[in-house]
Amino acid sequence: MPRLERKHSPATRFFHWANVPILAVMIWSGLLIYWANDVYAIRFRGTVVFHFFPDWFYKTFSLGRHLGEGMAWHFAFMWLFALNGVLYVLYTLISGEWRYLVPNRRTFAEAFQVVLHDLGIRKTPLPRRKFNGAQRLAYTGVIAMGLGSLLTGLAIYKPVQLGWLTRLLGGYEAARLEHFILTLGYVAFFLIHIAQVIRAGWNNFRAMVIGVELAVDGEPTYEQAERAGIAAK
Amino acid sequence: MxxxxxxxxxxxxxxxxxxxxxxxxxxxxxxxxxxxxxxxxxxxxxxxxRAPERLVPWPLRRVLELDEKVGRALYSPARLARNFPQASATMPRVNGRVGIDPKLDLDAWRLRVEGPAGARSMTLADVKALPRFQITTELKCIEGWSNVVTWAGARLLDLAESTGLATLSGKPGDPTSRSGDLLPFAALTTPDAKYFVGLDIASALHPQTLLCYEMNGAPLTAYHGAPLRLAIPVKYGIKSLKQIGTLKFTSTQPPDYWAEKGYDWYAGH
The missing domain is CATH 1.20.5 (Single alpha-helices involved in coiled-coils or other helix-helix interfaces)
Known part of the structure; x- marks a missing residue:
């Protein structure tokens, strides 16, 4: 018999979806800023393999000549970005949700099995988990990246008042590059995330919108699976 | 069941x-x-x-002002821009020529210092008579590039102290210890007034804010702001006005060339 299982709390869903407009504005405005000094490129033996970014990219998204506008949006939405991240982390700590998210000693072995499964090498289904090992690594990693963006951002925003931070990150120019690379990281995360959500299917996606997931009797609840996992360590 | x-x-x-x-x-x-x-x-x-205020939609302008409030509240003049070895200094590109007259008569040039208590006209020799300071810091362009430069000149703080013009009373002496008397803003303009910069007084009187007459060990060239320019490491390069004509201490927020063009007025580091 099917049953409904509560998977994502309203708070989790809010913090999750708030990232969409916040990151969209931060990345868009970040590109408006980056355009004014678009010096990064992948080079091989001195020749440019890929320039961040080709002209068609700026033209397609009308990114050129809007530095002031980019800064105004970036320095407004930075508050929302930071606030959403801090509140989310506090929420996971207070609610205990962090137990499902933070990697533990089984995570790496489990993540390896997930990779084998996703590559079609492991044929048996993965055990039912709210978040499997690969997800734990990804979702904790992306929070660490968020913290990284905040810190590298502050280091280039206030390089004198926060000079200790700028130095810690390798200097003003290094911090700017780190800030940029982290943003590429979000884009990579986003693409893999979308692909995995599509693979996982409608029931999983719907749970992030409505909170509940359709489960089948006989399957352990996520809490039971979590406890069993802890017991099995 | x-x-x-x-x-x-x-x-x-x-x-x-x-x-x-x-x-x-x-x-x-x-x-x-x-x-x-x-x-x-x-x-x-x-x-x-929303209706733009100096080219920025007003809600975003309000947030920039909020950012400025936070920045000013957390600002400390004791925090200095990092000093680099002089050997790492290079010449920055000339990124703006607005307000610079390359044929300016340097002998006839005077720095005009104004405040509510009076005005003074200073020669370059008067500025050079103030203690000389040298720093090697990053010039950070708002565009995102930076460049290590060695600057030499007089501290704006020392000029304010000796002239007294940064205060309402006009009394010489350390103006930073007289918060009620100290004027909250400084305005700089080129002789032709085509380029102009507004500064909060705390940043203007930062110990690394210099009225520079030398750059990388040589007198300033015309397009780097001869005979006297500002070097203010606690701000983006847009605030380091070249070829200063007037320095005015004032109680109202001065206009700023790039703030008029849609940038943050404070632009502080």
């Missing part, structure tokens, strides 16, 4: 109840999600289309 159900058995009333519940939740969840998504787009569009 639930009736038996499972593969091969006809669905029970409970199964239908679960499905009904799920359909209800799905409808409600996606309606809330859809409305939220529309609200977010509408919010973005609303901000973007």
């Amino acid at each position: 639930s009736k038996p159900s499972g593969p091969g058995l006809p669905p029970s009333d409970d199964d239908f109840e679960v499905e009904r519940q799920l359909r209800r939740s799905t409808r409600r969840g996606f309606a809330v999600g859809g409305i939220s998504a529309l609200a977010a787009v509408a919010g973005w569009y609303w901000v973007k289309t």
Whole structure:
């Protein structure tokens, strides 16, 4: 018999979806800023393999000549970005949700099995988990990246008042590059995330919108699976 | 209690109840999600289309001002821009020529210092008579590039102290210890007034804010601001006005060339 299982709390869903407009504005405005000094490129033996970014990219998204506008949006939405991240982390700590998210000693072995499964090498289904090992690594990693963006951002925003931070990150120019690379990281995360959500299917996606997931009797609840996992360590 | 159900058995009333519940939740969840998504787009569009204040939609201008308040509250003049070895200094590119007259008569040039208590006209020799300071710091362009430069000149703080013009009373002496007397802003303009910069007094009197006459060990060239320019490492390069004509201490926020063009007025580091 099917049953409904509560998977994502309203708070989790809010913090999750708030990232969409916040990151969209931060990345868009970040590109408006980056355009004014678009010096990064992948080079091989001195020749440019890929320039961040080709002209068609700026033209397609009308990114050129809007530095002031980019800064105004970036320095407004930075508050929302930071606030959403801090509140989310506090929420996971207070609610205990962090137990499902933070990697533990089984995570790496489990993540390896997930990779084998996703590559079609492991044929048996993965055990039912709210978040499997690969997800734990990804979702904790992306929070660490968020913290990284905040810190590298502050280091280039206030390089004198926060000079200790700028130095810690390798200097003003290094911090700017780190800030940029982290943003590429979000884009990579986003693409893999979308692909995995599509693979996982409608029931999983719907749970992030409505909170509940359709489960089948006989399957352990996520809490039971979590406890069993802890017991099995 | 639930009736038996499972593969091969006809669905029970409970199964239908679960499905009904799920359909209800799905409808409600996606309606809330859809409305939220529309609200977010509408919010973005609303901000973007508000009346611009100096080319920035007013809600974003308000946030820039809030950022400035936070920045000023947390500002400390004791925190210095990093000093680099002099050997790492290079010449920055000339990024702006607005307000610079390359044929300016340097002998006839005077620095005009103004405040509510009076005005003074200073020669370059008068400025050079103040203690000479040298720093090697990053010049950080608002465009995103930076360049290590060695600057030499007089501290704006020392000029304010010796002239007394940064205060309402006009009395010489350390102006930073007289908060009620100290004027809150400084304004700099080129001789032709085509380029102009506004500074909060705390940044203007930062110990590394220099009235520079030398750059990388040589007198300033015309397009780097001869005979006297500002070097203010606690701000983006847009504030380091070249070829100073007038330095004015004032009680009202001075206009700023790039703030008029849609940038943050404070632009502080």
